Amino acid sequence: MTRSSAVRWVPVLLFAACCSAHSRSPWTPPGDVATAGSDAYAWSLFVALNWPADPDRRAADPSVRLGADRPTVWETWKNSADIFLHDGADPGPWNGPPLTDDRRFEVISPRDFPNLKHIVNGRMVPVADPLADAKRLVEVRVNRLSFEYIRAHRLYNVEGQLAAVANGGRVSFPSGAIDVKAAWRPIEAAEASRYHTLTIKLADGSRRLYGLTALNIAAKNRPNWFWASFEHADNQLRADGDGWLHPSRDTFACRGRPSDCNGSPTKIGLEGTVWQYYRLRGTLTRFVDAANRPLLLGNSELEAGLQATASCITCHARASIGEVDGTPTRLPVFKAGSLRNGYVGRPDPEWFRGTDATGHRYPAFQPLDFVWSLSQAASERGMPRARSAEVSGDPP
Amino acid sequence: MKALWLTSSVVCAALYLTVSMADIRQLPVDSATPAAPGGPDPAKFTTEAHWETAGYNNQEIVYTILINSQDSRIIHCSTELHGFYLENGQKVSISDRQNSTIFPGQQGKAGNWLGMDKDSGATYKVTCHPR
Numbered sequence: 001m002t003r004s005s006a007v008r009w010v011p012v013l014l015f016a017a018c019c020s021a022h023s024r025s026p027w028t029p030p031g032d033v034a035t036a037g038s039d040a041y042a043w044s045l046f047v048a049l050n051w052p053a054d055p056d057r058r059a060a061d062p063s064v065r066l067g068a069d070r071p072t073v074w075e076t077w078k079n080s081a082d083i084f085l086h087d088g089a090d091p092g093p094w095n096g097p098p099l100t101d102d103r104r105f106e107v108i109s110p111r112d113f114p115n116l117k118h119i120v121n122g123r124m125v126p127v128a129d130p131l132a133d134a135k136r137l138v139e140v141r142v143n144r145l146s147f148e149y150i151r152a153h154r155l156y157n158v159e160g161q162l163a164a165v166a167n168g169g170r171v172s173f174p175s176g177a178i179d180v181k182a183a184w185r186p187i188e189a190a191e192a193s194r195y196h197t198l199t200i201k202l203a204d205g206s207r208r209l210y211g212l213t214a215l216n217i218a219a220k221n222r223p224n225w226f227w228a229s230f231e232h233a234d235n236q237l238r239a240d241g242d243g244w245l246h247p248s249r250d251t252f253a254c255r256g257r258p259s260d261c262n263g264s265p266t267k268i269g270l271e272g273t274v275w276q277y278y279r280l281r282g283t284l285t286r287f288v289d290a291a292n293r294p295l296l297l298g299n300s301e302l303e304a305g306l307q308a309t310a311s312c313i314t315c316h317a318r319a320s321i322g323e324v325d326g327t328p329t330r331l332p333v334f335k336a337g338s339l340r341n342g343y344v345g346r347p348d349p350e351w352f353r354g355t356d357a358t359g360h361r362y363p364a365f366q367p368l369d370f371v372w373s374l375s376q377a378a379s380e381r382g383m384p385r386a387r388s389a390e391v392s393g394d395p396p
Numbered sequence: 397m398k399a400l401w402l403t404s405s406v407v408c409a410a411l412y413l414t415v416s417m418a419d420i421r422q423l424p425v426d427s428a429t430p431a432a433p434g435g436p437d438p439a440k441f442t443t444e445a446h447w448e449t450a451g452y453n454n455q456e457i458v459y460t461i462l463i464n465s466q467d468s469r470i471i472h473c474s475t476e477l478h479g480f481y482l483e484n485g486q487k488v489s490i491s492d493r494q495n496s497t498i499f500p501g502q503q504g505k506a507g508n509w510l511g512m513d514k515d516s517g518a519t520y521k522v523t524c525h526p527r
Contacts, residue, residue: 108450113458113508115494119481124492124509138451239484304455333449340449 026269027051027060027073029178033221038283039252042228043265045217049074049180050196050275058095058144067273072196074180074215077141079104080373083150088157088380094144105137105184129203135240136301137184137200137210140373146177146220150374158328158379161321165366173369177220183301187211194277195232214301215278216312218370225370227284227312229299233262233277242300245307249282284312287346294344306334309342316370317347324354324364328383330375331365439524440466441473441498443506447514457514461506461522465498469526472497475506479518487516498524 029048033041052070054061060073081103083091107130110116117124118133127133142150154160155171164171187195187209195211202208215230236244247260254261262279270276282297289295298310318331331351335341343351354364368374445461463473478491494507512518 106451108456108458108510113450113460113510114505115496115507116458116510117492117494117507118510119490119512122488122490124477124490127510136455138455302455305457306455 025062026066027062029176029219031176031221033219033226033285037252038226038228038285039250039280041226042217042230042280042283043252043268045178045219045228046215046230046275046278046280047268047270049178049217050215055098065273066269067275069197074141074143074178074182077143077180078147080106080140080142080376083142083147083156084373084376084378085156086378087382088159088378090154091147091151091156094147105131105134105139107131107134107137131200132202132204132208135185136213136304138181138302139184140179140181142180142373143176143178145174146179146371149173149177155368155374155377157377158321158383159381161368161374161377162323162328165321165368169366171367171369171371171374172223173220173371175220175222179218179371179373181216181218181302182212183214183299184210185213185301194234194274196274214299216299216302218312218316224285225313225316227297227316229281229283229297229302229312230278231281231299231301233279235300236262238300242304242307244281244300246282246296246298248279250280253280287311287313287317296344306340306342309340309344311342311344313370314343314345314347316372317367318343318351319368319370319372319374320352320365321368321374322352322354322365328379329365333372436469436526439469439471439473439526441471441522441524442466443520443522445518445520456510457512459509459512459514459518461520462503463496463498463506463522463524464503465501467526468500470497470499471524471526473504473506473522473524476521476523477507477509477518478520479509479512480516481511482513487513 026047030041030044047066048060050072051060051066052064052068053059053073053076055071055076058076064070078094079099082096082099085091108116109130110127116127118127131137150156153164153171155164184198187197189209191211192209198210198212199207200210211232213232213235217228219226235241248262249259250261250263251259253263253265257263264270264276264279281299284295284297286295294311294314296310297312298307300307303310315333318333320331322329333342335343352363352365352367353361355361442464443461445459448458448460450456450458459479461475461477465471473496475494475496476491477494478489480487481490482488490512492509496504496506498504506522
């Protein structure tokens, strides 16, 4: 080890020895929520996943401090567009080339909506560059364990998913699988010291600065999924945002204070970094509380417009696939007749049943282990992407 | 009822609809745009409109107007849209016009509009003429 590299390692090793809430390295995702408590576990995940990455290894670079201006670990993971290809083909091995910006994000495009227009300065104008015109950019990424499971079980296309759940088959991701969903917004250069940033090349060749505004983490953990929702502190006052309809719940950052203190935890290495401006809005591992009331958790960026009926766990419980009249079909995200009214509370087994021609109820939809991103899968035979059932399974 | 629909297809000058919260999925309405005296027969078409969600987490709302040609000719259509959007909590009116060409017997999208407030509703008017 050279002197300079040794010097570079000193603060990192000091951080690891002194400041981590656990004995593990802070850049290593924690293994078990039970040993840490939900909110402490959420922050451990947050630190590990936001650790600066070595892009070649697509993993944390322990020689760099948290907060270094680099892509994070999760930004080197496979993007959903990497996995669910338009032709339903095998996405190839983990170490494939990274995506370009125009494919990285889930944007509403004129390719899907011809003659698409949006509102700019009080006028309807055509959407010319979906990236540039999007109010916010959203992306989904999965870690290697999750990706390898998808690939091994051919869940990257509709036919593979149907085969996986046929004849009593079950989709069950391994413990340690992690999915993240992130939202980015254009920011001013003056705001860059408060945000994890990204510069994107637009269609006209110009470059635009974006700040990370929200990060939802779903981690499979012995044997259930764990959800943690983070937002930038500025979101609650954003003029063009929804505000925070529910108070934050964070017993880790708010030790000794009410759990809605909206604080940043100390002694886990966030001080002096952009990450101190992010807040844990809450975690979720159960459908209902002790009084059988639905547990809600909504992110003002990632669940914009649906915070009032947002329950990560209930919504994700509806991730499913089935065949209705020979057509691949999924349960809809929202209740029939509503645009953004979600399901909360315990899943109803009737959701997953259909009615055949004789009026007999049968199990029409098979769960996909809470992983909604699987709904992006296309058919390898050119069939239409699985549609959402109109009202199938909705209780009367 | 069927006769009424048929009548409307002959005499209706243009289609003008209000879509509200309760009308997310509308029944198609037969329509025809009258021709000038001595001109060609009026264009025959139906329209439908709906609100839908889009984007990964369905976080965006798109208002879509479809035109179904029931004509053996190519028809040219003009769609006028009136709706609202929210700016800093205030309801603001917005309108737009979109021209489209629909081939015989086919369905075409008059347009897709992003960012309007569904709860405030929207109205539209479609006028079509044969080529």
